[in-house]
Amino acid sequence: MTDDREALEPRADPLAILARMWLIRAFEEQVSALYGKGIIRGLLHLGIGQEGVAVGAASALRAGDLVFATHRAHAHALAKGVDPVRLLAELVGRTTGLCAGKGGSMHISAPEVGFVTATGIVGGNIPLAIGAAYASRARPDDRVALAFFGDGAGQTGSFHESLNIASLWRLPIVLVCENNGYAEFTPLSAHTNVERIATHASTYGIEAETVDGNDVVAVRDAVGRAAEAARGGGGPRFVEALTYRLRGHYEGDPAKYRELAELSDWRAKDPLTRYRDRLEADGLLDAEGTTIGRIEAEARRRVDSATREALDAPLPAPDDVTRHVYAS
Amino acid sequence: MAIPRLPSHRLMAQLRTLLRIRRFEEALIELARTHDVGHFHVYVGQEVTGVAALDLLEDGDVGYTTHRNHGHLIARGVDPAAMLAEILGRATGTNRGKGGTLHLASAEHGFPTTSSSVGGPIPIAVGSAFAFRELGNRRVSVALFGDGALEEGAWHESVNIAALRQLPVIFLVENNSLEALGQKANEYPSSTLASARLADLARPFGLPVAVVDGTDSRAVHIAMRRAVRRARALEGPSFIEAQTVRWPGSRPLWPQLLTGPTDLAMAWDAGRIGDEYRAWHERQDGVLRFARELLAAGATTREQILSIDEAAKEEMRSAVRFALESPYPEPREALEHVFA
């Protein structure tokens, strides 16, 4: 099994992928519990139910590729190989956190593993990713940039400006839309007449694919094709992954705007269960569930120790506050 | 035949407006040689689009135009003298010297405000349509802008909202980049816009789309009539792209009368057309084209055309005099109108 502080590369084996999805699930359930206890505070967006997109996409990239994530970024980060201990430490505002306690959930950043930054501004990260792709093209190097964004970002001007420039300059970028059907609290249909965000990509002559976001393999294959095409000078590629968040928009959101039936339909399509079943069918998992049981237990153990380690770390001192405003 | 089926008095009125706009811009270019008016833009070459389209609006309908606004205002009846006075920063100007050429506005003529921020007015035009729908007053809002504004995010946010709410707004894009210098190409994708056709930027939102020759007054008339009907029936927004060739005089940084003051006789005497700008005078100048077609249709005579033109020139001469003789505003006025 690969170390969870590594990026999952295209060669990663199926069990490692399943393990990473479980690590993320266990991590976010833990985070949710800590939030309930008031140990984690602030605005918290969980991606439980969307692990398939994060892991599928990240595992199709090479270690040197750059990821720009959204406000719902824990899964993106862990999938790219961000250290769960430092991520948790950030969420509880410790000095050992990814951002020394200055970023919090929405602004996590770990450039050393190619997870450049998340953003609290819907659509705000897309131009940044375009810029990283431009830098690769101008230098040039063979890195690919990947931007995650939600369906809500599809109605922002920056999104359209970015598609235009990425296409004009044939930049090495993969745009991954996590279409979970809701922009914050509102169904997509209340925000636009355009059913599929990918439609806009073709407007700018960008090849797009729409895939089942709860099928980690489908996402991985689509993003893999896209990344290699972009890397080969083929210009930008667009992947729209249809998925669903099983939690509210933020922790504490009663999410009354959703039907229970809708929720249970999607629970049945849980990406973890589906991948488990698939691996069982392929004979990679024993039907008795010993392996999967071990994977789940390992994930929970890992998260528990990460939690202890994070909480034992010191809180920042007041004079840390004026550091990092400018380069010294 | 490219003139709309309209009673001849309407056609003659359109001809008159076309000539007034053309002579206004020519007078302004002359004036700018001796007076600092700041960076300005002229409507030469696009007159037919503005006149044919805005002729279909009614009192109460609004338009939001851009830095290239002179023709639009004249087409809706704004006094050229007040416009020139504004361009010279005089107290008698449409905006009392606070707007200048970039911001000419006349609320009573349906131009509430004019923005020179590319794309800036598009959401505002959508907002007027939002109000019209809410107030149920059957009015129409027109966003007039150039192809460059389609590169701005504001366009996408606005068209999405307009389509979503079925708002009575018409997006009239004056694509004047054909044969322009610089980055723009004759066809898309250009160096700054990746979509194969401008209209592709509207289609995904479900808007009816019309692409017309901006010097073909009938084509503009028909497209605009459909769009206006659709808007008044609250069926939603429309997208019209009117294509015109960039007037040679608008290709340098500052407008210049490269093709000379318009010689209307070129409309019936090809012999007067020189070689340097032959294509322009023979095919691309919408004003000459309209005159030619009126004559071909027997709707007017050379003499009539020349006398209307004389009147237009005289009107602009006195407009220039009025503007130059007008006083500057009182200094203290700089502090007025910050708040209503």
Next chain:
Amino acid sequence: MADIRYVDAIRAALEDELAADEAVCLLGEDITLGGPFGATKGLVDRFGEWRIRNTPISEATVVGLAVGAALAGARPVVEVMFIDFITLAMDQLVNHAAKLRYMSGGALSVPLTIRAQFGATGGFGAHHSQSLEAWFAHVPGLRVLAPSTPADAYAALRAAIRADDPVLYLEHRGLYWQRGEQADPAAVDPWRVRVRRPGRDVTILAWSRMVPLSLEAADRLAEDGIEAEVVDLRALSPLDLEGIVASARRTRRVAVVHEAVTTGGLGAEIAAAITEAAFGDLAAPVLRIGAPFAPPPAGPELEALFVPSVDRVVEATRALVRGPAAASVGVSPAPA
């Protein structure tokens, strides 16, 4: 040393940094054509179309992509033709460029330079004439430079490009054709104030185009025996408070001259900071001379009244020294 124009100093600084560092690249509308004032003329021929990149009219995304390029190791210089258009990119500048280092606890760095012209001249009207420096001086994480001479313009732009922080580099349209001595950039510290003219009676603080104007005012004041010290701020954020307060202590009277609207302008920060730091030494309240509480009017006549003039500076400064302290010159009456 040779004598050059302000705009050529900018072009020279760009060319020298492009030559010195492969990571430097330029982005902007029509920059391969040289830009409206020729500051980028010919650079594409030497450095190629990837490092000298024309962009669509998409300010928000262009600034955002420059931030992303900086995160990925480039040193982009974005030309935003008029500072008025930065409003379209405000989110990328304020919420991303300025904060990424801090939000990431120092993990990220945004070595980005944004060039923009500002100021009212030529009757360009309210969308092409504003002076917005106070907004950016209010945003921690951004640096703001506003040089007033060709020598400073050259040194400041090179320093901006080499800085590991996002820097807003403000150019005044009214200065582009000004000529001046070239100086050894090593001898210039653009982050510190420079005393352009020593004097004992009063300090006039100014930047960019208000500096030559203040020097002219100082000459006029000298004629009636008032020795004004003219201090060129050069850096507007962070401010060189040390240098500012030192001069205030020397002369005990201070006038701040800027083109921006007085209310909420940078003059307020400078006045408040001086009053806090040198309260006991001040013989009179710090005087602010700026634009009235109105957008820049387009009419040339109104515009001339909008921007501080030599006469206004002379008259107000004389009143400050000779009393009665005509304090709120340039402050319009409280709006209705």
Next chain:
Amino acid sequence: MSSPEPSVMRDITYAEGMARGLTEVLERDDRVRLMGQYFFGLTEHRSKTVEIRKRFGDRIWDPPIAETGYVGTGIGAAISGLRPIVDVATASFIFQAWSQVVNEAANVHYMTGGQTSVPMVIHVNHGIRGRGAAQHSHSPQAALWNTPGIKIMLPSSPRDVRGLIHTAVADDNPVFWADHVKLFDVTGPVPDEVEAIPFGVADIKREGTDVTIVATSYMVVRSLEAAVVLAGHGISAEVVDPRTIVPLDRDAVLRSVAKTGRLVVVDEGHRSAGVAAEIAALVAEEVFDSLRAPIRRVAALDVPIPFSPPLEAFVEPTLAKIVAAAQDVMDRRRP
């Protein structure tokens, strides 16, 4: 004041005052539309939006996440006869619509030489909300104060917010209305009858003789707490709440400082070039000779707002900082 001293006063929360104000203007003026759904942020008070929606659903629109688009829509709607109240939610998001706010809304009336007005209200929740970190904690009012053409209201009590909403909607200009989420649960007396509180009239929230504390928005509440502490040390602080900074009630501020001779300005925006700087500079200009000590500013430190609780507390203007500043100006003497 536009209305006579009210008869019956009842204690309600600030959020209730907002809801009352919004409901009343919707009832009384059919031109009013609400664009947006986050007036109460993500607090439990969101339920109040639901109640308003029940009654006025057809006059409320939840726009897409496209700030430029829907703020511009609000501007056009205002030009064409509606009175929109556009909610940009967290103040940080207004930068997405910045050009529409400062280039369009603020300039229209002036650029057109008074022909056209933009009677709209732009609502945000500003300030250090608690773990909002750097992209959800802005106070953009200082920048807007340097932008002629926009009025700025910063209520601090249930009565003020409810009464100022009426004046904002009646005003023919763009009005920037900033609430602070920490105010939502603050309670105070509000008259039963509808009351419009005029712009440009400061409210002396507490009278005093030794030092003037000028505070805005939630900092008024904190300054009143500080005044109590100071009283314990025998210092009589006068707390002046301008309520609107555009227009600013200069006379009330200057009168108070002329009386006490000492000034502390408390504002939650960043210190540099902030709201406090303008007030400090103005007072120094106008009543320099009656100042008996230097003016002190208590504002957010000049760093982006950090996430971690101890860091955030260190950055924001706290009760202790206000008290210390007031004591400091009491100790200082003009040499």
